[in-house]
Amino acid sequence: MKNLFAWLVVLSLVACADEDESPAVQFWQPDDFPPATYTFQNNPVTAPGFELGRMLFYDPVFSRDSTVSCANCHLQAVAFADPAHKISVGINDRIGTRNAPPIFNLAFKSNFFWDGGVNHIDFIPINAIVNPNELDQDIDVLISKLNKYNRYPQKFKDAFNKANIDSQQMLFALSQFMVMMVSANSRYDQYVNGNKSVLAEQEIRGLALVESKCTSCHTPPLFTNDGFANNGLDTEFTDRGRAIITESENDVGKFRVPTLRNVELTDPYMHDGRFRTLEQVLTHYQQGVKDSPTLDPLLKQNETPGIVLSDTEKADIIAFLKTLTDRSFTQDKRFANPFLP
């Protein structure tokens, strides 16, 4: 199956190569990653589709008053997270309810957003577009704006060859842009791939600590198990998290386990952005975990909830976490704002 996807991508590239001189657009499936879950058979990545998705991502036409784009809360320099706000800010400075998560390695995951309410990449943008606190725009209105906008009809035609722009093409283009965002070239990756000299001693000690204390949930190679957990932030939850979707009391206060890749860049942390630094996050696990009925059992193994950590171990872990930063991803020109020179 994996091979079939690769073939489709190759085929579409061959088809485009004659007419398009833009840089190579090919989905990267890192060898040690799980197979991509994205439905490439319905929406193969092509150069024109990817470039169109890139423009859409950076275009404020997506908000009701054409002031805010996806990129307002998802900045490439910080792995497409939102560095400025605990809780992200939409049009008219309206405040949402959760911290904007980073965007990369989505193609390998099966659920999205802090509560996992969305289970297909194509549907991710809808959530942000229609949310009154984000872009606050009806899909049908957005589509009619795109159809009237000189910039787009020809580009959609080049990408999808249909008479009119519809929401499927808009979502397909954004998905093509987002699934291409693969981050697997950190120093950690180079280390795993055999270049043992790239990690310093402290970082290697940190890796061993992470493997013994963190990887049950933050499981390599994606550094998330794609699951949901209550990590003891509160005793009572105003944001019920996963329970909003599952309507189960067993899921109250559980949120999606975020990846640790690029975590150095994606502050503030947690679903509500309450922690500003990695130091604060580790101090939480060391001494701040609060008990509640749904607290993850792995955090209840000791007399007091949490993870046993010395201050030295914390420092080692943080040193390791920084090896998961992938500058080749955050500086990849293919994902940069196409409207800037």
Added chain:
Amino acid sequence: MLFMVAMTVFFTSCSEDDAAPETGSLAIEFDAYAGTQNLVLGTGVYQNSLDQDFSVDVLRYYISNIRLKRQDGTFYEDPMSEDGSKGYYLIDDSDAASTIVTLEDVPADHYIGAEFTIGVDANRVSQGAQTGALDPANNLFWSWNAGYIFVQLEGTSPQSNEEDDLILFHVGGYKTDVANPNLKNNIRVKSISFGGDEAHVSASAEPEIHVIVDIKKFFEGGTVVDFSTTAPCHSPTCGESIANNYVEAFVFDHMHQ
């Protein structure tokens, strides 16, 4: 290119077969009623089983996976296209044309019943963005809990304690998880028999099946809905009892041959 060749070979081999079998059309009309009265959106005033007045402003729902039953018990299945543009029908009671679903290219036969899904199955949602009836621009898509609203009924009741006397029912939810029985799958499949009649589909005859959708039954049956205590219903758990009710609302009435 490989696929093109494969497709060409495939089609070529098909066209060399026997002459195309006879086909025809069959129409199914979904006619909304409130009890014995024809549903009039906006102005019609009806009573639920608790004698509470209510009116309906919006009635929209998805019908899909339509299958026609042959005399031998086998089915003809209405084909569904890969992009969702065919085989999924959005019935909007404010748009008369949408209430008549015409199936084309149905093999000539004598059909004795039909089966259809009220809603949009999980397999379709897992394929990503769709077009046609399933275009999210139709505003029957839950952005926060990805999936379609199967049935949307909105109106008012003087007994409602919501703002503007609103009554609102958005029924959806198709996700399942063995570990979590609370996750509701509100997909319902309805079978109807043509009451001993046969729909004769042929090149020259287009039978029309008349199905009554009695919206009063949305609020009675397994669960009686009290508009004074029912908050706006837009989660899979809330919708479950409504789905169990409304599956009984779809009734074969008669057919025109």
